[in-house]
Structures are given as C-alpha cells and as structure tokens.
Amino acid sequence: xxxxxxxxxxxxxxxxxLFSWIFSTDHKRIGLLYFYAIISFFLVAMxxxxxxxxxxxxxxxxxxxxxxxNQVFTLHGVIMIFLFLIPSVPAFFGNFLLPLMxxxxxxxxxxxxxxxxxxxxxxGIFALLTLVVGDGPADTGWTFYAPxxxxxxTNVTLAVLAAFILGFSSILTGLNFIVTIHRxxxxxxxxxxxxxxAWALYATxxxxxxxxxxxxxxxxxxxxxxVFGVGLFDPSLGGDPILYQHLFWIYSHPAVYIMVxxxxxxISEMIPTFAKRTIFGYKAIAYSSLAIAFIGYFxxxxxxxxxxxxxxxxxxxxxxxxLVAVPSAIxxxxxxxxxxxxxxxxxTPLLFSLAFIFQFLLGGLxxxxxxxxxxxxxxxxxxFVVGHFHYVMFxxxxxxxxxxxxxxxxxxxxxxxxxxxxxxxxxxMFIGFNTLYFPMLVLGLMGMPRRYYDYxxxxxxxxxxxxxxxxxxxxxxxxxxxxLIVSRKSGKVAPRNPWGGTTxxxxxxxxxxxxxxxxxxxxxxxxxxxxxxxxxxxx
Amino acid sequence: MADNTKSRHLxxxxxxxxIVPYKFHIGIWVGLIILTIMTVLVSVMGISLVAFSVITAMxxxxxxxxxxxxxxxxxxxxxxxITWLMGVTIFLFIVFIxxxxxxxxxx
Numbered sequence: 001x002x003x004x005x006x007x008x009x010x011x012x013x014x015x016x017x018l019f020s021w022i023f024s025t026d027h028k029r030i031g032l033l034y035f036y037a038i039i040s041f042f043l044v045a046m047x048x049x050x051x052x053x054x055x056x057x058x059x060x061x062x063x064x065x066x067x068x069x070n071q072v073f074t075l076h077g078v079i080m081i082f083l084f085l086i087p088s089v090p091a092f093f094g095n096f097l098l099p100l101m102x103x104x105x106x107x108x109x110x111x112x113x114x115x116x117x118x119x120x121x122x123x124g125i126f127a128l129l130t131l132v133v134g135d136g137p138a139d140t141g142w143t144f145y146a147p148x149x150x151x152x153x154t155n156v157t158l159a160v161l162a163a164f165i166l167g168f169s170s171i172l173t174g175l176n177f178i179v180t181i182h183r184x185x186x187x188x189x190x191x192x193x194x195x196x197x198a199w200a201l202y203a204t205x206x207x208x209x210x211x212x213x214x215x216x217x218x219x220x221x222x223x224x225x226x227v228f229g230v231g232l233f234d235p236s237l238g239g240d241p242i243l244y245q246h247l248f249w250i251y252s253h254p255a256v257y258i259m260v261x262x263x264x265x266x267i268s269e270m271i272p273t274f275a276k277r278t279i280f281g282y283k284a285i286a287y288s289s290l291a292i293a294f295i296g297y298f299x300x301x302x303x304x305x306x307x308x309x310x311x312x313x314x315x316x317x318x319x320x321x322x323l324v325a326v327p328s329a330i331x332x333x334x335x336x337x338x339x340x341x342x343x344x345x346x347x348t349p350l351l352f353s354l355a356f357i358f359q360f361l362l363g364g365l366x367x368x369x370x371x372x373x374x375x376x377x378x379x380x381x382x383x384f385v386v387g388h389f390h391y392v393m394f395x396x397x398x399x400x401x402x403x404x405x406x407x408x409x410x411x412x413x414x415x416x417x418x419x420x421x422x423x424x425x426x427x428x429m430f431i432g433f434n435t436l437y438f439p440m441l442v443l444g445l446m447g448m449p450r451r452y453y454d455y456x457x458x459x460x461x462x463x464x465x466x467x468x469x470x471x472x473x474x475x476x477x478x479x480x481x482x483x484l485i486v487s488r489k490s491g492k493v494a495p496r497n498p499w500g501g502t503t504x505x506x507x508x509x510x511x512x513x514x515x516x517x518x519x520x521x522x523x524x525x526x527x528x529x530x531x532x533x534x535x536x537x538x539x
Numbered sequence: 540m541a542d543n544t545k546s547r548h549l550x551x552x553x554x555x556x557x558i559v560p561y562k563f564h565i566g567i568w569v570g571l572i573i574l575t576i577m578t579v580l581v582s583v584m585g586i587s588l589v590a591f592s593v594i595t596a597m598x599x600x601x602x603x604x605x606x607x608x609x610x611x612x613x614x615x616x617x618x619x620x621i622t623w624l625m626g627v628t629i630f631l632f633i634v635f636i637x638x639x640x641x642x643x644x645x646x
Contacts, residue, residue: 210628214635246639297631301638313642 010414014514025110028512031096032412033117038088039481041124045079046474048072053436053470055453056463069453070139071154075131077142078159082166083124085393086255088401089262090208091120091173094201096412098177100505100512101195103186103521108179112172119169126162130155141451143252146233146244150225157226160219167212167219170258174208177201186504188523192283195503195528199286200265203293207254207261211297215251218244245307249300257296259393260360261289263400264331267353270407271335272529273501274350275342279529281334288327295324302371306380314373321371328364332357347499348422352403355430359395363388366441381451384444390437402429402480409484410494414511417487425483428476435469502529557616567610574603 011028021029052072055063064072095113099106107113130137138159140149149156181202185194194202222244224230231237233244272279279285301309301317335357344350366388370376379385409417439462444450448459455463497506502524508517524530578599581592609615614622 210631242642243639246642250635250639294627297634298638301642308646310642310645312645313638316638316641 009513010509010511011514012414012511023114025106025114026514027095027099027107027110027113028412028516030110030113030117031092031094034087034091034095034120037117037121037124038084038092041079041083042088045076045084046477048076048079050470050474052076053467056455057467058464059455059457059460061453064453066453067139070141070451071137073451074139074141074159075127075137078127078138078163080393081142081255081259082163083120083127085259085397086166086170087120087173088259089266089397089404090177090201090204090258091116091169093197093266093401093404093408094173094177094262097408097505098180098198098201099184100411100508100516101198101503102181102184102189103504103517103523104180104184105515105517107176108183109176113176116169116172116176119165119172123162123164123166123169126158126165130158130162133158143248144219144222145248146222146225146239146241147235149222150234157223160222164216164219167216170208171212174205174212177205178209181205186521186523192286193523193526193528194286196268196279196282196285196289197262197265197503200261200268200289203289204258204261207258207293207296211251211254211258214247215255218247218251221247242304242307242309245304245309246300249303250297253300253303254293254296256392257292260397261292263356263397264289266400266404266407267335267356268331269501269503270349270353270403271338273407273499274345274347274353275339276345276500276531277338277342277529278527278531279334280337280340281330282527282529284330285334288330291327292324295320295327299324299371302376305373305376318371318373318376322368325364325368325371332361332364345499347406348417348419348426349403349407349499351423351426351430352399352406355426355433356396356399356403359391359399359433363391363393363395366391379444381449382444383440383448383450386450387437387440387444390440395433395437399429399433405484407499408505409487410498411505411510411512413488414494415487415489415491416494416498417491418483421483422480425476425480428472428479430476432469432471432473432476436466436473437469439463439466439469500531502531557613559610564610567606571603571606574599574606 011026015024021033024030024033051063052069055061055069055072095107134155135153136155138144138149138154138156139152140154140156144156144160144163149160181194181198221230221232225232225234225237225239229237231239233239233241235241268279268285299317299321301313302321305314305318335353366384370379370385370388406417406422409415443459443462443466446459446462448455494510496509498510499506504521504523505512507519507521578596581595581599608625614625
C-alpha cells in the first residue's frame with residue numbers, strides 16, 4: 001500500500017478555532033464549510049420529504065392539510081435544489097478537490113470563494129426565515145410560477161430573495177473555477193491531462209456563469225411585480241405568464257445540468273479506479289460534458305409543452321431535447337466500456353457508481369418519454385414527472401455525491417470508513433430508493449396528478465409501497481451518515497492512495513497539508529487514468 | 540509544498556501585455572463619437588428609412604460594441620479562446636431572445 005513518509009502538519013492542524021474556519025480562505029476548509037451546511041440542509045429537506053410521503057400513505061388528510069402540504073413540497077424543492085443539489089458537488093467536492101487534482105495550492109480567488117460561502121449561508125438563512133415570519137413558507141412549488149406567485153399571501157418575496165442570493169454564490173463559484181482551470185493548472189498539465197472531474201466542473205462553471213444571471217433578473221421581476229405592481233407576468237396587469245416560464249426555464253433547464261454534470265464527473269473518476277483500467281473514451285467524455293452544457297441551453301421549452309406555448313415552438317423544443325440524449329449516452333457507454341474486462345474491485349464507491357448508471361439510465365429514458373411532445377401532453381403534471389426527476393437528481397446526482405463521499409472520505413478526513421457498514425447502508429438506500437420512486441412512474445402512467453395532498457382510492461396500494469420505500473431509504477441514509485461519523489473516530493488511518501487512483505490528489509498525504517502537497521506533484525504523462533502512472537505501484 | 544509560481548504566468552499575463560499609445564485610444568474614441576453622431580443623424584434625418592432605421596441603428600451600435608470590446612477591453616490582444624468564449628455568450632443570448640420571440644410570433 002502507500003508509502004509511510006513523515007507526515008507534515010495537515011490542514012486541520014495548521015490553524016485552530018472557529019474563526020480559522022469561518023474566515024478561512026483555504027479551499028479545503030471552505031469546501032468543508034459548504035459540506036456541513038449542505039448536508040444539514042439535505043437532512044432538513046429529507047425530513048420534509050418523509051412528511052410528504054407520510055401524508056400520502058392513505059387518501060385524505062393524514063398528517064397535514066392542503067396548504068401545509070403545498071408549503072412543505074415547496075420548501076422541500078427549494079432546499080433540495082438551491083441548497084443541496086446545485087452547490088453539493090461543485091461547492092464541496094469541487095472546492096476541495098479541484099486544486100489538488102490540477103496540482104495547485106488554491107483556487108484563483110480564495111477571498112471570493114469565502115465570500116460565496118457567506119452568500120450561501122445568507123441565502124440559507126433567508127430560506128429558513130420563510131418558516132417563521134409572516135404567512136409561512138411559499139406554497140408555489142420551487143418554480144414560483146406566475147401569476148400565482150405574484151398573488152399568494154405566503155412568503156414568496158423572501159423565498160425568491162433567498163434563491164437570488166444563492167444564485168450569486170453559484171455564479172462566483174463558477175467564475176472561480178473557470179479562472180482556476182485556465183490559469184492555475186500545474187505547469188505541465190495540458191487540457192487533455194486534466195481529470196474528467198475537472199472537465200465536468202469546467203463545463204458546469206460556464207452554465208453557472210452564463211445561465212444564473214437570467215434567473216436572478218427573473219426573480220427580481222417577481223419581486224417588482226409583487227411589491228410595486230409592475231405588470232410583467234400577471235395578465236390582469238397586462239403581463240404574460242408564459243414569459244415567466246420562458247425566463248425561468250432558460251435558467252432552470254441548464255441548472256439541471258449544474259446538478260448532474262459534476263456528478264457525472266465524479267463517476268468518471270471512480271469507475272476507472274475500481275475497474276483498474278484506463279477510462280474508455282477520455283476525450284469523448286470530456287467533450288460530451290461541454291456538449292451537454294451547450295445543448296442544455298436550447299431545450300428549456302420542453303418544460304412548457306402544456307403552458308400554451310405555440311405549436312411550432314413546441315415541436316422545435318421537442319426535437320432539440322432529443323439531442324441532449326446523445327452526449328449523455330456517450331458517457332454511459334464509455335463507463336460501461338471501461339468496466340469491460342476490468343479487474344473490478346467491488347467497493348462502496350463503485351456500488352454507488354453502478355447504481356448511478358442504472359438509475360440515471362432509468363431517469364434519462366423516462367426523460368425521453370416526457371421530452372416527446374405527444375406523450376408529454378398526457379404525462380405532464382403527473383407523478384411520472386416526479387419519478388423521472390428523482391431518478392435523475394437523486395438516483396443520479398445524489399448517489400454520485402454519496403459514492404464520492406466514500407471514495408474521497410480518506411483523503412478529506414484522514415480515516416477510512418467501515419466497508420461492511422457502508423455496503424449495508426448502500427443496499428438499504430438502493431432498495432429504498434427504487435421502492436420509493438419506481439411506483440411513482442407507474443402512478444403517473446395511471447394518471448395520478450402531482451402536487452396534491454390527496455388522491456383517489458385506486459392509487460392507494462402503490463402509494464403505500466412508495467411510503468414504505470421512503471422509510472427504507474431514510475434508514476439507509478442515516479446508517480451511512482452514522483457510519484461516516486463513527487469512522488472519523490474509529491476508522492483506520494487513511495494512506496495517501498487507498499484505492500490505487502491515478503489522479504494527482506492521491507499523491508498528497510491524507511488529509512493534505514495546508515498548501516496541498518508535501519513535494520512538487522508529478523503530472524502524469526499522457527492520459528490521467530493510465531494505471532502505469534499509479535503512484536502506489538511506483539512506491 | 541508545491542511550487543506554483545510558474546503556473547501563475549500563462550499566456551496573457553503582464554509580461555506579455557500589449558502597450559497601446561494614447562494617440563491610438565483617442566483615435567478610437569473619436570471614431571466612436573462619429574458613430575454616435577451618425578446614430579443621431581439617422582434617427583433625425585433618416586425618417587424615410589422607416590423600418591430600416593432600426594436596422595441601421597443596430598448595425599452602428601453593434602459596430603461600436605465590437606470596437607469597444609476589441610480595443611478598450613483589449614479583446615484583440617487576448618488569447619483567441621477568450622474571443623471564442625465571448626462569441627458563444629453572445630450567441631446564447633441571441634438564442635434566448637430568438638426562441639422566446641419565435642413562440643410569441645407563432646402563437
């Protein structure tokens with residue numbers, strides 16, 4: 001295994017005290033600040049999801065009424081999207097790993113990085129404030145569709161302001177990564193020697209930078225309409241509600257790729273390590289990240305097929321939507337080809353990666369069903385859509401996040417997690433996840449509409465199955481978190497490179513020293529996933 | 540500790556900065572003033588252009604934007620990649636406007 005060198009002081013030991021964290025400009029500490037905030041918000045939103053499923057265990061009112069249910073699903077969506085999924089991988093793994101992976105000592109703008117974390121916290125506080133002030137949290141859904149969002153008495157202004165501030169945090173993170181990747185790569189590292197996670201972050205950063213301002217201005221327009229009565233979206237004031245949907249989805253569809261692209265980057269790191277093979281189609285995966293980011297700008301109209309948008313526009317958006325499937329499929333085929341004839345080592349991160357491929361595939365294929373104009377007319381606003389996006393967002397991005405948490409656990413916290421407990425947690429999560437969300441696809445096909453606290457009796461059996469699935473899933477998640485917390489104390493000391501990874505972050509001690517490397521890191525020659533470059537084998 | 544001082548000097552960094560004489564910048568500024576005067580003249584005197592008056596104004600404005608970006612914002616002396624990225628951004632902005640307008644015009 002790894003070399004036993006005299007360990008230099010790691011970044012935890014370098015400075016101590018609360019202020020050394022919350023005012024730190026070290027990318028690793030900022031990454032961890034993000035992590036603790038993100039995982040806290042995730043647990044809050046998970047609890048809200050649990051309550052929603054509990055409400056739906058039987059028809060009629062069980063644990064909450066209609067308005068509360070509307071507020072709960074809005075808050076669940078806002079927190080999961082803006083406070084968990086969007087920042088999760090770039091702001092935590094990106095911050096922590098990007099400088100290590102490209103062999104530099106920090107991101108390009110460390111102070112801006114700290115500022116973006118503070119903006120994130122501020123946005124989070126605003127989102128939580130909606131719970132306690134005025135008429136309670138918004139009941140509009142996370143999309144804040146006008147004209148309802150202009151008229152409802154609930155705390156839409158505050159929730160929208162929270163999303164606006166969180167958008168700035170996201171823009172600054174994206175800007176930081178673009179400059180870091182252009183300017184701070186190790187001197188000998190060419191573009192095609194960058195790890196694929198860095199490529200995924202790069203593609204994502206451009207979406208964050210170019211698409212997020214659109215949602216910023218749109219949300220301000222909502223506030224202008226609510227507070228000053230400017231007629232932008234409300235027809236009674238001379239506005240157009242479909243304009244809101246255009247502006248909203250111009251950002252929010254590319255935002256879907258902000259959520260899943262970095263996750264795909266994580267999968268591209270884990271699969272070659274556990275297949276002990278060079279990744280298949282390195283350039284194809286790198287370019288497909290850029291292609292997804294680019295094509296993602298042309299397809300937003302597929303969220304609006306039943307909104308009253310014109311017929312020709314709907315046809316064009318439907319056709320363009322199918323183009324996104326191409327680069328996504330390229331990635332999936334390359335991952336599977338990497339596994340082919342590999343010396344596969346089935347560890348928890350690989351299990352999460354395989355689950356990602358399976359679930360993302362289901363999410364992607366159901367996406368084609370609702371991307372097709374004719375079928376979407378029937379399935380729009382049913383549970384099919386809820387099932388679809390949970391398969392992509394949680395089954396995809398979420399599982400990639402948790403898999404990566406195990407993969408880099410040793411690098412980040414310096415201890416190894418307990419493999420057996422982790423695998424039990426994984427299987428509980430996998431079974432729970434599919435028990436929870438697969439019935440939703442069937443319920444949608446049967447015609448059960450989304451966003452209601454109540455349903456017809458004929459939908460009951462599948463809803464009970466789905467709710468039981470949520471209990472299994474939550475048990476798995478809690479077991480995983482307990483395992484990770486306990487392993488922090490009782491786990492074995494992590495070597496530099498526990499998995500035989502080939503990228504540069506494995507060259508430094510676990511956890512890394514303050515300035516990232518204890519010796520000048522060696523840029524692997526040629527393909528970054530060539531196992532000839534494996535430092536454990538050299539040692 | 541990693542030595543990153545070298546990595547901080549990639550193409551486009553200060554040692555390669557292009558130095559432009561003041562005269563040149565003043566020339567560009569005068570050119571922009573002339574274009575502004577043209578915009579005013581077209582709007583006042585070119586009433587006979589009717590629909591083309593908008594197009595003419597857009598062409599003049601776009602020319603000014605390109606000149607400002609190239610010389611005042613140094614795009615001309617930067618890495619070609621930056622120009623490409625700028626182009627992609629403008630292209631996407633046009634897509635946002637065009638697709639939304641298409642929906643409105645065909646509704």
